[in-house]
Amino acid sequence: MYQRGLPPAPGGPLRSAPELAFQRTVCRRLVHRAAVAEVFVTDAVVLGEDHFLVGSQWPRDHALYHPDAQRRCDPLLFAETIRQALVYLAHWHYEVPLTHRFVGYDMDFEITDPGALSVGGTPMPVELEARWRWTDRRPPRRYGARLEVGLSVAGRLCGRGGLRVVALDERSYRIVRRRVGGTGAAGGPEEHGRRVEPGLVGRLRNKDSVLAHGSSAGEWLLRPDPDHAILFDHPTDHLPLMVLLEGFRQLGHLMTRSTAPPPDDPALTLVSAAVDCTAFAELDVPTRLVVREDGVAEEAAAGKRATRDASADRRLRLDALQGDTLVARCDSVWGPARLASATDRPASLAVPSA
Incomplete structure (x- = not known):
């Protein structure tokens, strides 16, 4: 069993019956956040090739992503968690350099069971079952990928979503930005x-x-x-x-x-x-x-x-x-x-x- 927070060695064993940790967040740099308070991802485990389980803890309240009048979680909290999960997996597992610039192409999400997202008396632990797909991989300068996720709370499937990005080194990013003016x-x-x-x-x-x-x-x-x-x-x-x-x-x-x-x-x-x-x-x-x-x-x-x-x-x-x-x-x-x-x-x- 490999150490939590580190990718498995090539050809090494994967976790059996993986259990996610929710006691602390991952490093803020790995999800492109400056404030620790804005980090929602807590852990990730590898289920198979390009297949992961990502843990996140959602706050009971938040300055921007606060619950609605029915005490249901803000759906954009799900969107931000998808973003953080993709960035985390890119750096943690696929070793995309921290200096690369991430550019989003498209994002989608759907809440299929809003009742599962009712805010209770403690922060909410959620799980994302995630599948990674390369769309334009040209290392070391360019890494294009899409992440598809299923959202679960206490084993109850309640949402789905996806995000596609490209990660560019500084030179490639500057070329793209000059091209678009x-x-x-x-x-x-x-x-x-x-x-x-x-x-x-x-x-x-x-x-x-x-x-x-x-x-x-x-x-x-x-x-x-x-x-x-x-x-x-x-x-x-x-x-x-x-x-x-x-x-x-x-x-x-x-x-x-x-x-x-x-x-x-x-x-x-x-x-x-x-x-x-x-x-x-x-x-x-x-x-x-x-x-x-x-x-x-x-x-x-x-x-x-x-x-x-x-x-x-x-x-x-x-x-x-x-x-x-x-x-x-x-x-x-x-x-x-x-x-x-x-x-x-x-x-x-x-x-x-x-």
């Missing part, structure tokens, strides 16, 4: 409008709102605070994928609550999202968010239904543009969220009393 400078011209009130986009603090009204009705701007300690945990020369995803999530939240639902009609919550990044999103260029498709609005316009079915999902397609350039697109599904029952409470780790 990126300046890497932070803080562009002042955009129109103030940020939307945090409560309207599902956030608690003013600094967590990343949406602002544009110059015309129906236009939205992505305006994250460049000093935000979580969204910009470490220096970057472009808008990270997780910042774009946060913008898409907040606009979706605003859209699904633009009209007051009937009292017995549950609010909608993000069930799944698929983000495609088509270009670098520059820090110094205004980013517009546009609603391209709204499943409910289109059906209503066609006369298919006058009011939303409380059991129905709502589908939104959202674009992020800089000038006329599409930098990212998100297809999202929002489903009704109902109060959790007692049977929804997840099993938690046994914690000795003081």
Whole structure:
């Protein structure tokens, strides 16, 4: 049995009946986080070739990824855990150099059993069964890969997701950035409008709102605070994928609550999202968010239904543009969220009393 936190020797034995540890997090450098408090991955074991089990502990509360009104975990906490799992496996198992730059191409996730993600009285231990696939491996300069994961809590499968990235050495990264004309400078011209009130986009603090009204009705701007300690945990020369995803999530939240639902009609919550990044999103260029498709609005316009079915999902397609350039697109599904029952409470780790 090989030591926890180290890859097995070539040809060496794999763990039998692997057990993940949740007592401490992995090294923050291995998940590209500057703050220890923002590290969620705790352990990983090898199940087979390109097949892993990754452990993570989710906090009961979090400044940005906080539980919703039904005390369910924030789905973007799942997305961030997928990101950390991929980066960790790249460095820990596949020995991708720590100096390489990671660029996200696309990410998708789906919560298939929201009841399993009800926050209890202790932090939540979760497991990701992960499968790694190389997509463009040209060492030592370029490593392209995709990670597919299944999410489980206390043995209960409750979600799935995936992320595709490319890791580039500094020379290759600089060539790519020059090719697309990126300046890497932070803080562009002042955009129109103030940020939307945090409560309207599902956030608690003013600094967590990343949406602002544009110059015309129906236009939205992505305006994250460049000093935000979580969204910009470490220096970057472009808008990270997780910042774009946060913008898409907040606009979706605003859209699904633009009209007051009937009292017995549950609010909608993000069930799944698929983000495609088509270009670098520059820090110094205004980013517009546009609603391209709204499943409910289109059906209503066609006369298919006058009011939303409380059991129905709502589908939104959202674009992020800089000038006329599409930098990212998100297809999202929002489903009704109902109060959790007692049977929804997840099993938690046994914690000795003081």
